[in-house]
Amino acid sequence: MNVQSMANEAQIRSPWRDAWTKLGKNKLAMFGLGFFVAMVVLCYTSPLFYPHSPTHQTLSFGATPPLTMGIELRYDGESEEPDEIITPKEFGDVYAAEAAQEIAKLGNGEILDIDGLDFRESSRTHILGTDSHGRDLLARIFQGGRISLGVGFIATFVSLLIGVFYGAISGYVGGKIDAFLMRVVDVLYALPFLIFVILLMVVFEGSDHQLLLIFLAIGAVEWLTMARIVRGQVVNLKNQDFVEAARATGVRTPTIILRHITPNILGPVIVYSTLLVPAVMLLESTLSFLGLGVQPPNASWGTLIKKGAEKMMVYPWLLVVPASFFSITLFSMNFLGDGLRDALDVKSSRD
Amino acid sequence: MLRFIFIRLGQAIPILLAIYTITFFMVRAAPGGPFSQERKVAPHIIEQQMEYYGFNDPIHVQFFRTLWQHITFDFPPLTSYPGLTSKDIIADTFPVSLQLGLLAMIVALSISLPIGILAAARKNTVLDYAPMSMAMVGICLPTFVIGPLLALLFGVWLGWLNISGWFSVYDRILPACTLGLFYAAYIARLTRGGMLETLNMDYIRSARAKGASERRVVLVHALRGGIMPVVSFFGPALAGLISGSFVVETIFQVPGLGRHFIQAALSRDHSLILSTVLFYAALIIVANMIVDIVQILLNPKLRYQ
Numbered sequence: 001m002n003v004q005s006m007a008n009e010a011q012i013r014s015p016w017r018d019a020w021t022k023l024g025k026n027k028l029a030m031f032g033l034g035f036f037v038a039m040v041v042l043c044y045t046s047p048l049f050y051p052h053s054p055t056h057q058t059l060s061f062g063a064t065p066p067l068t069m070g071i072e073l074r075y076d077g078e079s080e081e082p083d084e085i086i087t088p089k090e091f092g093d094v095y096a097a098e099a100a101q102e103i104a105k106l107g108n109g110e111i112l113d114i115d116g117l118d119f120r121e122s123s124r125t126h127i128l129g130t131d132s133h134g135r136d137l138l139a140r141i142f143q144g145g146r147i148s149l150g151v152g153f154i155a156t157f158v159s160l161l162i163g164v165f166y167g168a169i170s171g172y173v174g175g176k177i178d179a180f181l182m183r184v185v186d187v188l189y190a191l192p193f194l195i196f197v198i199l200l201m202v203v204f205e206g207s208d209h210q211l212l213l214i215f216l217a218i219g220a221v222e223w224l225t226m227a228r229i230v231r232g233q234v235v236n237l238k239n240q241d242f243v244e245a246a247r248a249t250g251v252r253t254p255t256i257i258l259r260h261i262t263p264n265i266l267g268p269v270i271v272y273s274t275l276l277v278p279a280v281m282l283l284e285s286t287l288s289f290l291g292l293g294v295q296p297p298n299a300s301w302g303t304l305i306k307k308g309a310e311k312m313m314v315y316p317w318l319l320v321v322p323a324s325f326f327s328i329t330l331f332s333m334n335f336l337g338d339g340l341r342d343a344l345d346v347k348s349s350r351d
Numbered sequence: 352m353l354r355f356i357f358i359r360l361g362q363a364i365p366i367l368l369a370i371y372t373i374t375f376f377m378v379r380a381a382p383g384g385p386f387s388q389e390r391k392v393a394p395h396i397i398e399q400q401m402e403y404y405g406f407n408d409p410i411h412v413q414f415f416r417t418l419w420q421h422i423t424f425d426f427p428p429l430t431s432y433p434g435l436t437s438k439d440i441i442a443d444t445f446p447v448s449l450q451l452g453l454l455a456m457i458v459a460l461s462i463s464l465p466i467g468i469l470a471a472a473r474k475n476t477v478l479d480y481a482p483m484s485m486a487m488v489g490i491c492l493p494t495f496v497i498g499p500l501l502a503l504l505f506g507v508w509l510g511w512l513n514i515s516g517w518f519s520v521y522d523r524i525l526p527a528c529t530l531g532l533f534y535a536a537y538i539a540r541l542t543r544g545g546m547l548e549t550l551n552m553d554y555i556r557s558a559r560a561k562g563a564s565e566r567r568v569v570l571v572h573a574l575r576g577g578i579m580p581v582v583s584f585f586g587p588a589l590a591g592l593i594s595g596s597f598v599v600e601t602i603f604q605v606p607g608l609g610r611h612f613i614q615a616a617l618s619r620d621h622s623l624i625l626s627t628v629l630f631y632a633a634l635i636i637v638a639n640m641i642v643d644i645v646q647i648l649l650n651p652k653l654r655y656q
Binding site: 193194203285302305306323327335 | 366373374377378380381487488490491492493494495496498499500502503507590593594597598601602612613616617619624628631
């Protein structure tokens with residue numbers, strides 16, 4: 001390879017493309033990205049294709065374990081629509097063990113005839129079981145995911161706005177104002193914010209905008225680290241030669257901020273936002289677990305875990321399944337964030 | 352050093368005052384008062400209660416009276432526990448929370464420090480990857496997931512421990528582990544990072560060059576610097592420990608201050624809410640000060656700043 005082609009190659013590779021290549025090599029981060037995107041898409045599009053509604057209650061299907069198959073019962077074998085849909089447990093209560101074994105082996109469309117009653121496999125199958133009201137657990141998890149993820153995104157966005165604005169001003173203005181603003185952040189940092197969020201939730205309990213308030217309360221709490229990061233970056237950047245050069249050639253301040261400062265703080269901001277989403281989801285779920293967050297009929301992953309924890313002695317899957325979804329999602333976000341940090345980190349790049 | 356402590360204590364006063372003011376008006380703004388109940392209560396009874404607890408006075412009179420009560424530690428009777436004051440409740444329940452927090456910290460440190468140090472000393476080997484992946488898992492499993500799962504495993508399936516209560520020594524195990532495991536994961540990562548940074552420094556090379564054993568290099572020379580991120584983490588950790596104890600006390604029915612705070616917030620016991628918030632805030636301010644002092648003692652460079 002001659003010098004010319006090396007120079008060409010170096011020209012083509014922009015830092016962003018470079019980071020993307022690096023991220024692609026990190027298997028855990030790619031798994032995180034894949035899982036997270038899949039989770040978001042599934043949660044928000046599930047009403048379009050998933051057959052069960054999260055709010056539809058079938059009391060006879062109350063608290064059935066995962067992989068429960070429904071059994072269609074027709075009294076005469078002729079009718080199109082089944083007269084009843086029963087659970088294997090109900091079937092087993094009436095018929096002997098051999099019949100229960102046979103019904104478990106039924107293929108699609110096959111019919112088992114017992115005393116003129118016609119049994120066949122129903123399309124109504126609860127992959128992850130149902131809760132105590134007979135609501136499909138997976139549908140509930142998708143619904144809860146919409147709220148948990150939604151809170152995560154919106155609250156992160158709120159803290160992103162506050163933090164970037166605050167940090168950028170503090171860093172760019174500098175001097176006494178900077179010292180004061182950062183001292184305020186230091187003080188706020190040390191306070192137990194859950195206490196204030198709990199108070200906020202109590203104050204606005206039962207109002208129509210409670211969900212919105214959760215977004216705002218969490219967003220208003222989580223901006224501190226963002227402000228610190230942005231401020232540190234801005235302080236570093238504003239004294240660098242290329243900014244000086246831009247200023248010397250007469251570029252105006254707004255353009256300097258937009259053209260020269262913003263692209264350079266983007267990396268850390270992206271990394272931190274990625275790590276903030278799981279942190280926010282954790283906070284929201286903690287509140288919901290304490291009974292202070294999302295209120296019924298809405299559900300978040302926190303409320304599902306709370307309900308599951310209350311009934312775990314009898315119905316362990318109601319705890320284990322939502323807890324797994326929640327933890328793996330947090331996992332994937334953290335892996336993605338760590339991977340992005342490695343990929344975008346200025347310190348570890350070639351310079 | 353004494354001057355430093357005085358300055359920090361002086362800064363604490365306006366902070367506490369601000370917290371008092373915010374909390375005071377926030378609880379007043381909450382819908383429903385301390386005497387609203389599901390059942391209808393005769394108006395003259397409520398009126399009597401309002402008069403007795405001083406809720407009929409103008410708001411500025413209440414504001415300064417309550418402030419004075421907190422300065423002089425002369426607390427009014429509580430609305431949710433008639434006959435008791437916040438002082439009684441805090442003196443009664445805080446030792447429980449404190450015990451839980453200390454046990455959790457012992458669990459966290461005794462797991463995380465050896466793991467973190469070992470991972471840094473054996474960087475990029477199985478001894479590094481395996482425990483650090485576990486730590487990542489630990490961070491993603493929040494307290495309210497670990498708690499019920501541990502209770503399910505050890506309490507229900509194995510039947511070794513009680514799933515709730517705070518009576519025998521064994522009842523301390525599950526809550527302390529639940530609260531401690533999260534911090535163990537976090538501190539292990541911090542320790543590894545701090546140790547790695549220190550092990551790359553020149554003075555470590557000098558120590559190796561002069562023939563110090565590897566054990567001595569890692570445990571004596573590097574540990575002193577490598578432990579710094581963990582020390583500075585203790586300030587925020589205390590705030591987290593308080594929040595965490597809300598959840599753990601709820602899961603395991605531990606009669607600590609956290610549970611009483613949530614109850615106070617739900618039953619609108621203004622006096623108890625105020626006292627608890629101020630108590631927690633003062634605790635955190637003092638803890639942060641101690642952390643700063645320890646950092647200065649460990650790192651002479653900071654002494655002149």
